[in-house]
Amino acid sequence: MAVKKINKKNIAKVLAVWRREYNIIVPSMATDVPAFSEWDGEDISFLDWYRNTAVPPKSVVLPPMEKMMSFRKEKDGYKTEVSVNEDKQIIFGIRPCDAKGLAIIDDVFTNGYEDYYYASRRRNTLLIGLGCTNPQESCFCTSMDVDLATSKDVDIMFNDTGSEFIAEAFTAGGEYLLKITTGLKNATGTDMKTAKSVELEAKNKLTRALDTRGVSKKLQACFNNEDFWKQVAAKCVSCGICTFLCPTCFCFDINDEMVRKQGARYREWDSCSFRLYTRMPMENPREEKWRRVRQRVCHKFEFYPMNVDIFACTGCGRCIRLCPVNWDITRVIAGLPRQSDVKEKASALKG
Amino acid sequence: METELCNEAGRLLEEGAVDYVIGFAAGSLKFTTTPLITSDKNDTVNLVNNRFITNNLAKYLLEIKGRVGIIAKGCDSRSIVSLIQDKQVCREDIVIIGIPCAGLIDLAKVEKLVGKDRDLIDDINIADDKAVITIDGKKKGFEARQVLFDHCLSCEYPVPREYDVLIESPVNKIRDDEAGKKKIRELQKMTPERRWAYWKEQFKQCIRCYACREVCPACFCERCFVEESQPRWISPAPQWQDNLVFQVIRALHVAGRCTDCGECERVCPQNIPLRSMSAEMCDLVEELFDYKTGLDKSALPLMTSYEPVEAEGLIR
Amino acid sequence: MEDNSQWQPRIVGFLCKWCSYAGADLTGTSRKKYPANLTILKVPCSGRIDPLFIMKGLQMGFDGVMVSGCHPGDCHYQTGNYRARRRLALTKKFLEYMGVPEERVQASWVSASEGAKFAQVVVDVVENIKAVGPNSLFSEEG
Numbered sequence: 001m002a003v004k005k006i007n008k009k010n011i012a013k014v015l016a017v018w019r020r021e022y023n024i025i026v027p028s029m030a031t032d033v034p035a036f037s038e039w040d041g042e043d044i045s046f047l048d049w050y051r052n053t054a055v056p057p058k059s060v061v062l063p064p065m066e067k068m069m070s071f072r073k074e075k076d077g078y079k080t081e082v083s084v085n086e087d088k089q090i091i092f093g094i095r096p097c098d099a100k101g102l103a104i105i106d107d108v109f110t111n112g113y114e115d116y117y118y119a120s121r122r123r124n125t126l127l128i129g130l131g132c133t134n135p136q137e138s139c140f141c142t143s144m145d146v147d148l149a150t151s152k153d154v155d156i157m158f159n160d161t162g163s164e165f166i167a168e169a170f171t172a173g174g175e176y177l178l179k180i181t182t183g184l185k186n187a188t189g190t191d192m193k194t195a196k197s198v199e200l201e202a203k204n205k206l207t208r209a210l211d212t213r214g215v216s217k218k219l220q221a222c223f224n225n226e227d228f229w230k231q232v233a234a235k236c237v238s239c240g241i242c243t244f245l246c247p248t249c250f251c252f253d254i255n256d257e258m259v260r261k262q263g264a265r266y267r268e269w270d271s272c273s274f275r276l277y278t279r280m281p282m283e284n285p286r287e288e289k290w291r292r293v294r295q296r297v298c299h300k301f302e303f304y305p306m307n308v309d310i311f312a313c314t315g316c317g318r319c320i321r322l323c324p325v326n327w328d329i330t331r332v333i334a335g336l337p338r339q340s341d342v343k344e345k346a347s348a349l350k351g
Numbered sequence: 352m353e354t355e356l357c358n359e360a361g362r363l364l365e366e367g368a369v370d371y372v373i374g375f376a377a378g379s380l381k382f383t384t385t386p387l388i389t390s391d392k393n394d395t396v397n398l399v400n401n402r403f404i405t406n407n408l409a410k411y412l413l414e415i416k417g418r419v420g421i422i423a424k425g426c427d428s429r430s431i432v433s434l435i436q437d438k439q440v441c442r443e444d445i446v447i448i449g450i451p452c453a454g455l456i457d458l459a460k461v462e463k464l465v466g467k468d469r470d471l472i473d474d475i476n477i478a479d480d481k482a483v484i485t486i487d488g489k490k491k492g493f494e495a496r497q498v499l500f501d502h503c504l505s506c507e508y509p510v511p512r513e514y515d516v517l518i519e520s521p522v523n524k525i526r527d528d529e530a531g532k533k534k535i536r537e538l539q540k541m542t543p544e545r546r547w548a549y550w551k552e553q554f555k556q557c558i559r560c561y562a563c564r565e566v567c568p569a570c571f572c573e574r575c576f577v578e579e580s581q582p583r584w585i586s587p588a589p590q591w592q593d594n595l596v597f598q599v600i601r602a603l604h605v606a607g608r609c610t611d612c613g614e615c616e617r618v619c620p621q622n623i624p625l626r627s628m629s630a631e632m633c634d635l636v637e638e639l640f641d642y643k644t645g646l647d648k649s650a651l652p653l654m655t656s657y658e659p660v661e662a663e664g665l666i667r
Numbered sequence: 668m669e670d671n672s673q674w675q676p677r678i679v680g681f682l683c684k685w686c687s688y689a690g691a692d693l694t695g696t697s698r699k700k701y702p703a704n705l706t707i708l709k710v711p712c713s714g715r716i717d718p719l720f721i722m723k724g725l726q727m728g729f730d731g732v733m734v735s736g737c738h739p740g741d742c743h744y745q746t747g748n749y750r751a752r753r754r755l756a757l758t759k760k761f762l763e764y765m766g767v768p769e770e771r772v773q774a775s776w777v778s779a780s781e782g783a784k785f786a787q788v789v790v791d792v793v794e795n796i797k798a799v800g801p802n803s804l805f806s807e808e809g
Contacts, residue, residue, distance in 0.1 A: 031556050032622045051468065054620050055558070064558045065588045137380055137470035235386040237410065239562035241620055257586050259727075268588040269558065276578055289414070324566050324618035325406060326378040326385035539764070547766025547804060576719060584719055592805045596722045599765060603718040606757055628765075635760050640753065657749035659739070662756035666774040667788070 001175045003168045004184040005161070005191055012044050015092065017181050022126065023089040025060055027053055036060055036091065046093070051136055054322060056098050056247040057091050058105055061121040064244075065268045068117060068254070073261040084120045090177070093130040093158075096151035097141045097314040101247025102127070103153040104312060108250055117267065126173045129154035131195075133202050138317030140208040140330055146314050148206075149199035161194040210330045212301070212311065218336040219302040225337065226290070232332055233293035235325045240271035242296070242319035242327070248312045251277075272296060297332060355518050356422065357398045359448055363420040364392035369446055370417035375404040381470055382458055386411065398422070400518075402456045402477060405500075407612045409568035412440045419445050424452040426502075426612040428511035429645025430568040433608045436645075436652045439571050449514030451522040453477075454495070454503035459622070461498050465491065480525055496527050502613035502626055505531030513648060534627050535634075550595060556621040557594035559587070563615035563625055564601060569608035576600065602628045606636055607653025610644045676730035676796040679706045680789075681720060683713045683748070686737035686778045693782030701786040702793045705733075712736065714747025718758040721772055726805045731771045731796040735788070738776040748776070767804065770795040 006014055015024050024039040027046040031037070034053040055064075071080045094102070109118040131149040135141075141148050150157055155174030158165040166187040169175040178184060187195075222228055243249045253270040257263050271277060272295055278286040286292045304312035313329070320328045360372045376387035376397040384403045387394065388411060400422075408421055409430035423431060428449055434440040456477070458469045465472065465484055473485040475498065482493045496504055509524040511517065529536075538546055561577075564570045576584055577597055585593040602609075611633050616626040636642050639662055642653050650656075682688040688709050694701060706729075710716065713736025724732040734755055742748040755774045763769045773792050777785045 033556075033620070065590065136468070234388040235411075237562075237565040239565040239618070240560040241562050241618070244558055244560050245620060253587055255587055257588070266586070266588040270587075271560075274561070320379065322620050324562050324614070326380060326383050328379040328385075331379055541766075543763070543766045543768055545766070546764070550765055576717075584723065592726055592807075595765075596719075596726055599761070600717075600719050600722055603754070603758060603761060631764050632757075632761060635757060635764075639756050639760065654750065654753055657746065657753060662752050665756045665759055666752060666776060 001169050001178060003166050003187040003192070004178055005164050005166045005187040006158075006181075006184060007164050008047060011047065011165075012042065014181050015039060015044070016041065018090055018177055021088060021180075023087055024092060025057075025089055026092045036093075039092070050093060050130075051132075051134055052095055052098070052316065052318075054318070055245060056101060056316065056318065057094050058098070058102055058247055058250070060089070060091055061102070061125055062105065062109075062118055062250060062252075062269075065266055066117060068265045068267055070264040071262065084117055086120050086124050088124045088126075089121075090126045090128060092128045094127050094154060095132060095316070096129060096148055096153075097139075097144075097146050097316040098247045099127055099129050099151040099153040100146050100314045101316070104248045104310065104314075105250045107308070126156075126177065127154040128174075128177075129157040131157065131159040131199060131202070133160050133198055135202060135206050136317060136321065137207055138321040139206060139315060140210050140317060141315035142203065142206060143208075143210040143212060143330075144311055144313050144315035148202055149195075159195040160198050161191055162198070164191070166191050166195050208317065208330055210315070210333050212333075215333055215336065216302045216305050218338075219298050222337050223294070223298070228337060229290040229294045232297075232335075233290035236273075236289060236293050236327050237324060238273050238275055238289055238292065239324060240269075240273050241322050241324065243271040243273050244269055245318040245322055247314055247316055247318075248300070272299070297329070300329075301333065353398065353400050356400055356448065356450065357395050359516055359518070360398055360420055360422070361392045361395040363446055363448075364390065364395065368418070369420040371415055372398075372420040372422075373408050373411050373415070374398045374422035374448075375400070375406065375408075378403070381472070382456070382475060388415070400450055402454075402475070404452075405455055405614065405617055407566065407568055407610075407614050409434060410566060412445065413568070413571050417444070420448060421445055422448045422450060423511050423514065424450055425506060425508040425511050426452075426610045428513050429508060429610040430608075430612065432513050432645035432648045433610065433652070434568060434571070435648045436650060437571070437608070442648060446516070447511065447514040449511030449517040451510040451518070451520055452503075452506075453509060453522045453524050454499040454506070456482075456498050457500040457503075457617075459617075460500075464493065464497060479523055496525050496530055499525065500613050500617075501531040501534065502611045502616075502630065503531070504528065505611065505630065507643075508646075512646060532630065532634075534624060535631050538627060538631075551591055553623050554594040554598065555591045556623060557589055557591070557598075558621065559589040559594065559597070560620060562618040562620065563598075566614045566618050567605065567609075568612075569605035569610075570601070576604075598625065598628060602632045605629070606632050607642060607644060609633055674801060676704050676793060676801070677706065677728070678704050678731040678733060678789075678792060678796060679708060679724045679729045680733045680735065681708050681710050681713070681716055682777075683715075683736040683743075684709050684711050685743035686741065687713075687735035687775075687785070689779035690735075690777040690781045690785045693780065694785045695782075697782045699782055699786045701789045704793050704796075705789050712742065712744050712747035713751035713755075714742070714744065714749075716751055716754065718754060721758055721762075725767065725771065725802060728802060728805070730802040731773065731792060733772075733788070733792050734774045735777045735785070736774075738778055741778065768799045770799045771802065 026039045027050040028037045036057050067083045069082045071078050109115040129151045155171045156169045251270045256265050300312045363369045374387050375384040378385045476483045477495050480495045482495045482498045484491050504527045609629050611630050721732045736748045775788045
């Protein structure tokens with residue numbers, strides 16, 4: 001399908017057309033922080049201020065809390081009622097870093113074993129990507145193989161050309177949306193050129209970088225360097241902000257809430273930063289803070305690439321921006337011991 | 352003043368008076384600082400003292416073993432005293448380097464004031480009671496009180512009262528308790544129904560990241576009531592009812608230990624106005640028991656002491 | 668408009684074992700009548716009361732929570748009720764600030780010989796709660 005273009009003034013009309021069949025979820029400041037929430041049918045002022053949200057759009061398909069089922073004890077046993085959300089929805093304005101994060105989470109919840117709740121939401125969700133024009137100082141997506149102007153993980157990619165967006169569909173779902181929006185003009189060669197120059201201008205605004213060359217090996221080598229990790233972890237306070245706001249994090253807990261004879265089962269976000277995360281009856285292998293911090297860094301930059309061949313970090317910068325103590329992953333990676341200590345590894349194997 | 356601070360901290364490590372120094376270093380983002388925890392005297396040159404030293408470093412005293420030199424603002428020093436009162440920290444194990452504080456800049460307020468994100472602002476400067484914000488080379492003037500934290504505007508103890516070393520510096524402290532308590536006064540004017548509805552809406556946003564609890568020095572329980580499962584007091588799932596109970600009980604549990612340092616509100620990723628709860632608690636504590644946290648290290652903590660006659664009229 | 672005249676408030680009361688619970692016992696043995704709206708939970712001392720119990724009571728749906736202990740100076744454990752006094756005073760005032768009507772959280776000192784007082788306390792608490800209506804603070808809607 002040809003690349004289309006949409007005047008920014010007509011975005012509300014386009015969303016209104018899609019709204020006939022889909023819930024539209026857009027960035028909003030209704031709760032005093034930038035967050036994705038259901039579009040009110042009118043307000044598109046987010047086009048003026050939107051850079052990125054605090055809570056990433058993973059919250060749309062993997063909510064901070066979701067009811068899995070309700071149950072009631074009756075005379076002949078438990079009656080259960082499964083709750084699942086299959087509403088068709090569109091996330092409008094997802095950034096390439098968040099889209100890649102979602103693709104990583106998709107792999108966990110739908111590849112092989114399919115998580116019923118996640119899959120039900122995800123398969124009914126279309127993603128409209130929006131290329132960045134004004135990255136934040138905490139952004140380092142390009143260091144993590146993410147292009148701030150395009151994404152293969154969305155259904156349609158919107159790019160800014162100033163007064164218009166050019167829109168390119170990558171999937172059948174995306175093509176369908178562009179098809180039902182009548183009267184869309186094709187983007188011209190000039191439009192494409194303008195979009196490219198906007199993209200370049202945005203890329204030049206990036207100030208943060210992270211060198212991923214050899215990072216997995218470096219982490220492997222210093223795994224047992226307790227002193228190093230204690231220094232890295234010293235100022236962390238073990239809250240859950242970095243994990244909860246990370247587009248690739250997906251850990252969850254399941255709890256039953258019951259009062260007398262009825263209740264419900266909920267799934268909610270959990271974090272490996274919490275001290276009690278790995279607590280078991282006999283022991284807690286990550287009782288000390290430095291072990292949890294080490295696990296977080298290694299999960300993103302060593303274990304994941306080694307097992308799934310992809311870094312579990314998309315450079316969105318939320319962990320840096322919103323961390324209460326300004327713990328900075330780019331500085332940690334830059335400060336990894338350079339020499340791989342062969343002696344270190346040998347002793348690790350022995351013990 | 353910064354040189355004096357670095358020298359003092361370096362000296363403490365050099366002489367072996369302390370094993371660690373905790374202070375503030377420049378952050379990796381504009382207008383931020385980050386806690387510096389070091390045993391290396393050469394690191395102390397990185398210590399800074401500016402209008403962005405927001406963290407309450409007293410929290411780290413709970414986990415660092417050994418003798419510690421800690422840089423403390425007024426509110427931090429009161430938190431330290433509170434921890435001493437609760438026997439969580441030994442006075443002999445710490446060397447307090449007190450730094451007078453004239454109030455810190457609230458970036459969220461600045462962003463609202465100029466309608467620009469913090470990384471698009473060139474500079475924020477305060478001189479006397481005026482603030483100058485520079486954007487794209489253009490300077491805009493404001494009253495200093497417009498950019499300072501609410502809790503800084505309400506602060507009565509800008510100079511630490513408990514210290515071993517006090518870094519001398521003139522402090523032009525702007526105190527405007529009315530401005531600092533504006534949000535609370537607005538809430539107090541509402542009817543109870545509207546107030547409850549307000550808090551209900553706020554706590555629908557809470558995702559239970561527990562940042563508020565983790566940055567708070569007054570929260571030092573090994574096992575928080577939230578993590579009890581026998582009995583399960585509140586669900587880990589972030590339902591607004593449980594979120595609200597969590598914060599109300601947290602406020603009541605830290606009553607008499609809270610110094611209104613404002614960290615809980617600053618770190619909340621969902622901008623929940625937590626200080627409107629903790630500051631009100633501080634006011635209630637003062638109103639009911641004539642008590643302010645952290646002024647006398649040999650006094651008993653608020654909730655473990657009592658007067659023969661008090662709180663008349665509340666209990667029949 | 669719902670007719671609340673048939674509605675009976677449900678109140679939970681935390682009574683200290685040594686004074687208030689005994690006092691409530693005396694009310695019964697003296698055959699003094701008092702409303703049946705109260706569910707009594709015995710605690711060893713009013714100082715055992717964590718504000719958490721009061722919040723949970725309201726969250727679970729009780730229309731009111733009352734706490735009763737020994738008179739100051741008479742605590743079986745010497746100082747328990749002094750601690751309770753501070754906690755209860757703060758809890759009452761803070762919950763009021765949060766938007767909980769003050770009638771929903773009430774505290775009293777009732778000694779083991781004050782059977783009549785206990786009955787009066789319960790009568791008054793029930794009347795107060797009836798005036799503020801059913802507790803829908805934590806009910807789920809939206």
